Amino acid sequence: MLIPALWLAALVYASELTLLSVGFTLTYLTAKVPNFAHGTYAGVGIYVSFTFAKVWGLSPYLGFPVAFIVGGIMSVIIYILVIGTLARMGGGSIVLTIATLAIQITLSALIYIYAFWLRAMMGGYTMNFLLKENDFEWIGFPGIFPVAIGISIAAVLVLHYLLTRTKMGVAMRATAEDPELSSVLGININQIQLFSWFLTGGLACLAGAMIPMWFMSTPGSGSAIITSIMAGSLLGGFESVYGAIVGGFAVGLSEILLTYVGSEVFGTWVGEYRPLVPMIFLIAVLLVEPRGLQGVYDRIMARRMISPKTTPTPEAEKKEEGEKKE
């Protein structure tokens, strides 16, 4: 095998986390609420894959588009029923955040109940499973490796195209910047919100559908991943989609690699402390630079603009423009 299994696992996990972090940031940008239920959407995706592979006996890859649609519809329903209603009533960001926590609790309980129902219906293991044997092989790699990385790269490219080239994406960015001004300009904010919740829910569910192809999954593993998602989003700056891409990938990669290196150096007990890695990231980012990588990038750009020695090259100017658009 060309790449050791550890790196494969790290890369697969990092690309899944990239999708989740981007969705989390996008929700925060458009709805101004950190969606604590975002990890639990991934839990729904896990069970879409499980249903396809074990209940219906199909390839779990067929479940990926279904997972996207299921996640999107679920997310839209949550927005219409809870978040949108509360926002219309004038609930502040704290109230909305508590509402997402309540959604997270309910949704994860529903996933557990679904798992118990499956167990009652068909027996066998429905709580703790791995779908590696349903995977195909591609020149020596397990199929999920190219698929996960391909999907995350494609999603990032599509998202970039959407946000910079299409009317919908520009309207989305405008809404994130100032909802009132954009509504004055004739943007249907409700439609934008629905679209963005559909997109983020779909991406999260898609990422979740990829998790059981490589990692041991339980009904709770979706909810447990939320710390890593938030760490990735915070590392990227919390308000920058491009930052979240880098941040999510970095946190996902380092979560597995750092734990491995730590257990090689200090002993196997380090493995127990794996959930602490994203928490360390979270606290370090908040203590050092609360605006994350985006803040560092902005500072470097500002310094380059101020210093008289280097006149801004056309490339840098382009980058700055891209920056302002964000």
Add this chain to the structure above:
Amino acid sequence: MMADIALGILGSLPTAIEGTNRLVVDIAMFFGLLVIVAMALNFQYGNAGIPNMGCAVQVIIGAFTVSALTVRLCFMIIEGAGVKLMSWASDYDWVYHMTWNVATANNFLKNQFMLSVSLLLFSLAVAILLGAVIGYLISLPAIRLRATYLMIVLITMADASQIFGRNIVSISGGTLGEFIPDVFRWYPGDKGVICAVVTLFLGLISFFIFRTMLNSPYGRLMRSLRENEVTVASVGKDVVSIRRNILMFASGVTAIAGVMNAFYTSYVIEAAYTRAYWTYWPWLMLILGGPGNNAGTFLGCAIVVALRRIIVVYKFTIQAVFFFPISYLEEIILGVLMVAVMIFRPNGLIPEKLLYVPGVNYSNIVQEEVKVDWRSAPKARLKGGGPLGRKKKEEPKEEEKK
């Protein structure tokens, strides 16, 4: 039934505490525990606007104080008194000799009233101190930033404390848990009764402390901080340090609940201190009762604790109907109730009243009676406001109500 309960409490006949009476004692105990947490939360969120999502951390600190410090102190004193204990120095001995050692300690504590009480007071004092320290530490990364960051950090800290408790055996026995010497062994009757009475007494003391603080000038400062930070800062108050002090104080009080829970169950294990139990349920109590007033907190706490305890007690009867464990039904009730209360009764069952401080002549200050909606007032000034930007439609409605 009331006569039985009275008899049970006064005479403490072990036979009196059975069946329904046991349920009443249990509800009283958990009401006492959770009302301390919920009151501290009301102090922070309802009055000062600090969204403390880390109640579980502070409760777990109280429990760990008992399991790591009080137990060791107790063993040291007992060995000093000449009673032979099995060795408890290494991690292995600490866990596997714990049952024997605790049984010996319980026999010893039976006739030691003063020692038991001082152990209890020691754990409370240390827990309050450590709770305040942990409140300072967890507030460090995010207290200067937006409330959202604070919530994120505090929620993750609850998981972090559980991970430490699970893996460091000398704190609370790791995954096996740890038995706690019974400091109420001197009491001749039922232990649950005396434990509930002590907890309710502690809750009462903390209620009076909180009430005094809220009616003092500091309480008014807290409310003004909730309404508008910029105004508070512009009149020369240090917003960050006020917020940190409030968080530290409330953290210390929350740790009491952990201590009393450890003594009540005589057992500490990290898995019992999940954030779902010790953070989300107190938040539901606060939101259900109405943030900002202690009466609402009491009502919300009573409703929720009674509901939960009845589900737990009649678990096997209800369980027969469902194919999944009943705890998930409980979680669904928690989530749905929380959202429903926020949508249909945003101010809770008992909305916050306008604060009238005795001795202040309000008619001189304000000629006409102005009713301020404390809940929605800060949102109008938040940058960005509601995500849909519909707050402007909201304001005329409030005026119509007047």
